[in-house]
Amino acid sequence: MVMPIADELLSEGMIHNELYSNISAARTDEDKMRQLFKALHSGGNKVKSAFLSMLRENDPHLVQDLVQEYNSLPGEHDRYTEPLIIQKHRQQREREEEIRSTGQNFYQVMGQRDSKAYKSTKVERLFDPDEHGDIQRTVILQGPSGTGKSFTTQKIMSDWACERLYQDRFDFVFHLRCKELNQATGNKSVMDLPNYDQSLSSMIKQVLRQSPERVLFLVDGFDELKFPLDVPKDSLPRDPWTQCSPEETLSGLIRKQILPESFLLVTTRSTALDKLNGVVKNPVRYAEIVGFSKEGVEEYFQRFFKKEQHSQQAYDTVRKNETLFTACFIPVICWIICTVYREQFEEGTEMIQSLETTTSIFVEFVATLLKHHSQDMGQSVLTILQGLGKLAEKGMEEQQVLFDHDSVSQTVIM
Structure with a gap:
């Protein structure tokens, strides 16, 4: 896909004719890629950003295979913890029972789902x-x-x-x-x-x-x-x-x-x-x-952290908080909570006592992402967070859950 992308970069004015000719004249695909890399390297972040957009459009499967979360280091991929899967059509009252439950009571309800009556599989x-x-x-x-x-x-x-x-x-x-x-x-x-x-x-x-x-x-x-x-x-x-x-x-x-x-x-x-x-x-x-079942949450914490001490400390902290402990049954939220606590461990800070609600966890998580990925936005992490907070407040007032790209761009100037 080198030449189609080079054609788009040229038409958008991201590379000049001499660089395009060097890419086109290269004998092998590998040489073409090397020439394209030189063009991207000399063009700066604007050209790199355009290249990434074109790559996503021309070869989305390649991007999906290559892009990993910034905090997935070699050897950390074996975190998979199997969720609880049942083969029983549940009644509305059963779903309502789960929603009303919190903490240990919630996991007792979930424990009932992991039984012969519910045909877990x-x-x-x-x-x-x-x-x-x-x-x-x-x-x-x-x-x-x-x-x-x-x-x-x-x-x-x-x-x-x-x-x-x-x-x-x-x-x-x-x-x-x-x-x-x-x-x-x-x-x-x-x-x-x-x-x-x-x-x-x-x-x-x-x-x-x-x-x-x-x-x-x-x-x-x-x-x-x-x-x-x-x-x-x-x-x-x-x-x-x-x-x-x-x-x-x-x-x-x-x-x-x-x-x-x-x-x-x-x-x-x-x-x-x-x-x-x-x-x-x-x-x-x-x-x-x-x-996740209660046992699944504990297993995930053990798999997520490299050090057993960190795993136990994070798990004990979350287990004492009914709100966070209940939220951990959703795997993606469990991952977010573990990511936030691991960031604290890596920075050498003590467990933050203010991280006691899902909102505080989410804010800290977004701040962590921005710290690693907002270098080219031209705004401080705090300014971007404040803009996102205003957008979230507007969403609550208007009962809007999802925001499109334009809405975010108008709130957070990139």
């Missing part, structure tokens, strides 16, 4: 036969935001690729992110949707023709789809090579018009479950990620 057992010996080829994994649905699909991909999961069940696993599918243009077949090594095309075609039951599709983030899937059944494709609109192709896959013998795992927020139910073909197995 593991990722590796999602496609096992039921008590009657029947196999559901479609599994819907629902749960609130932040409970680990997307991370679970990524973990499935990683473990399958490393032959730690499903190696005896599936020959191919394809990961389809609905957020990326929203950007799809033109007609696409099922095999045009996932990103995979084209050298495997002939092998994939052979498996799809001869053993479709050896293929798993992971459709992640159904609730994020911007196009409808209520497509007339007659217009749906019936094979993975027919090119149709993205909504027709994805609808055909989820409705089992395409590759009915293949396996399908769809993740969604519970708010979009009714919409999904109107698309999927029965029989379907329902599972729900509830969050």
Whole structure:
């Protein structure tokens, strides 16, 4: 993708003709990349920022693979702690009971969910036969935001690729992110949707023709789809090579018009479950990620911190605070809390007693991110935090939860 990006940089006036000629004249792709790097290095932050935007547009999968959180150091990736997954449709009163509970009482309620009555299960057992010996080829994994649905699909991909999961069940696993599918243009077949090594095309075609039951599709983030899937059944494709609109192709896959013998795992927020139910073909197995159990939270703290002393100190501090301890059942919030406390340990400061609410934790977390990533914004961390605070206050007054890029840019001048 060097030349397409170089073309855009030239048209935007980010590099001059001589540098562009040097890139174009380089013999190998590696030499072209070296010349492009020289251009970026001499152009400063403005050119680097433009390059990153173009790279995201031209090769989003590469960026996703390369970009890591700033605080993930070598050897720190083995933090995965499996969340509690249940296979029971819960009543409204049960959800209300969880919302009303806090602290130890909350984890006692959650402990009841991790029981035979609630049919708790593991990722590796999602496609096992039921008590009657029947196999559901479609599994819907629902749960609130932040409970680990997307991370679970990524973990499935990683473990399958490393032959730690499903190696005896599936020959191919394809990961389809609905957020990326929203950007799809033109007609696409099922095999045009996932990103995979084209050298495997002939092998994939052979498996799809001869053993479709050896293929798993992971459709992640159904609730994020911007196009409808209520497509007339007659217009749906019936094979993975027919090119149709993205909504027709994805609808055909989820409705089992395409590759009915293949396996399908769809993740969604519970708010979009009714919409999904109107698309999927029965029989379907329902599972729900509830969050971390009490034991899961303690395990995550132990995995997160390098030193056992830090792990125990942070965990003891949070356990004494009902608000923070309850919030830790949501994996993403547990990660945020651990990140904030680790920052305090690395700076050699004592545990901050004012970090007693989720708001104070979030403010400290955002301040930590800005400290590492706001060097080119032209404003102090405090000024940016104050601007974000005003934006949050406005959101509360107007009952607005999400803010678009323009709203943030108007509040925080970058």
